Amino acid sequence: MIDKRIFVAGHRGMVGSAVVRKLREMGCCRIITADRAAVDLCRQVNVETFFERERPEIVVFAAAKVGGIHANNTYPAQFMYDNLAMATNAIQAAYRSGVQRFLFLGSTCIYPRLAPQPIPESSLLSSPLEPTNEAYALAKIAGLKMCQYYRKQYGVLFHSAMPTNLYGPGDNYHPHDSHVLPALLRRFHEAKVQGLSHVTVWGSGKPRREFLHVDDLAAAIVHLLQLSEPPDWVNVGTGVDIAIGDLARLVADIVGFEGQILFDTSKPDGTPVKRTDIGLIQQSGWSPRIDFRAGLQSTYADFLSGQVRGLENHLQSV
Secondary structure, three states: OOOOOEEEEOOOOHHHHHHHHHHHHOOOOOEEOOOOOOOOOOOHHHHHHHHHHHOOOEEEEOOOOOOOHHHHHHOHHHHHHHHHHHHHHHHHHHHHOOOOEEEEEOOHHHOOOOOOOOEOHHHOOOOOOOHHHHHHHHHHHHHHHHHHHHHHHHOOEEEEEEEOEEEOOOOOOOOOOOOHHHHHHHHHHHHHHHOOOEEEEEOOOOOEEEEEEHHHHHHHHHHHHOOOOOOOEEEEOOOOEEEHHHHHHHHHHHHOOOOEEEEEOOOOOOOOEEOEOOHHHHHOOOOOOOOHHHHHHHHHHHHHHHHHHHHHHHHHHO
16 A cells, blocks of 8 residues: 555545545655645546546545534535535546545444444434434435445445544634534633633533544554455444533643533534444454543644644734
């Protein structure tokens, strides 16, 4: 794999950048990247031209339009169109240009809202999805199924990985459109800096979520790329969950916020419980390595360094 031409789609995102770091750590020097100015993945002609020109042998498809409950619930049309267009364009272009291996990345939100816990891969399409992120989930299911069908019909090694909730360096800390963990890190940090007496967390705090460090995911991706017969799709997670209320208290402790934590039950909770069954990928030889608290501490340090870089850039521009 080290001497192959590997295209990492979405290399500027949290997942894509982690994959690039891992590949470089392994000595891969033929990594292909492209920003939106170089190739708009939502435009079929642009994608086909790019693949014909660059001729990658392996594709890690980490490109996606992502966001938390608020973003998914507010912009379902954009989440559906962008993610569906990117997936279908890239998979078809990869097949037509002779890509040897295509690893499509989705999310465990593809599984039903009331899936059995922990969630096995076999629960896909067994009952209704969580309404707040249905649009994103449907687009990712389509990408997964395309890879499965292309593999079945054409014999190409196209397969998928479904990571659980991710965190780590390069995360999105947008005040409204971020996922729960980066949103909590930012909110508690700002409350500490401003000397606020309390922080309000969306929902009841009762839903349970599983979190995986993005560097563990990158290691899993490289592992899957080296399997001769990987599953059509496989969960990637830790198999351990935590209540959102307990997560908020852990983040407050790491940040150093000593005020009160309140819960706004008028806001949606989303899926009640989401924990993956990671037996299939563990059987293939991979397991997560990064301790959750240690991972959160390093993530908060990365957030703080980003705050410093942002301030320095601002000062240089004035």
